[in-house]
Amino acid sequence: MEIPYTVEARPDTGVFNAKLGVWLFLASEVMLFGALFSSYVLLRTGAPAGTWHHGREFLNVPLATLNTIILIASSVTMVMSWASLKLNDFKKYRIYMGLTLLAGVGFLVVKGFEYGHKFEIGLLPKTNTFLAIYFTLTGLHGLHVIGGMILNGYFLGPGSKMFKTQPERFTNRVEVAGLYWHFVDLVWIFLFPTLYLL
16 A cells, blocks of 8 residues: 655645655754753843853864855755756765765764864863863754765665656655754854853
8 A cells, every 4th residue: 555645745734744754853852952052042131240161162163164154065065956856857866965964074074173172171071060061062953964874875876766667755754854953054154152152
């Protein structure tokens, strides 16, 4: 029996099943990161005057700016990969999805250098409350980037076989993966100013 609403929209929601599912999943992710951001705000505002350490004391703003540019560019390439499928251009899809994966690798490499430098000079989560929150938030975000790369890598590799037999369903799957990837990018756009600039 074929699963319904993998291509056409459900009459009750106006979207296909996978899109509905990813929106529900992303709602839970908003709650997770929202709780962590709220904890950061409460700890920062509740700290006695003069005791809070700011990100600019410890963090590398130019590297974080580079990572912000990388992730924004990856959102563009993700959209272009989906648009290429909509135009039935599988070759361009592979190029843009490959660029999206490459951007994810670039982001993680830059973050790895940043973490490595902090560990070298003894800036660890146990150093102070700010660094504990910094490593928690950026580490969790990094795990989400890795998850998105695994998903996108599957759609670039073995999962792409579906395009030959069910092109519209495959295009919908890539769209759903793109929604997740944009969410990961959006979280970083909030993390960057909150941790590095304020």
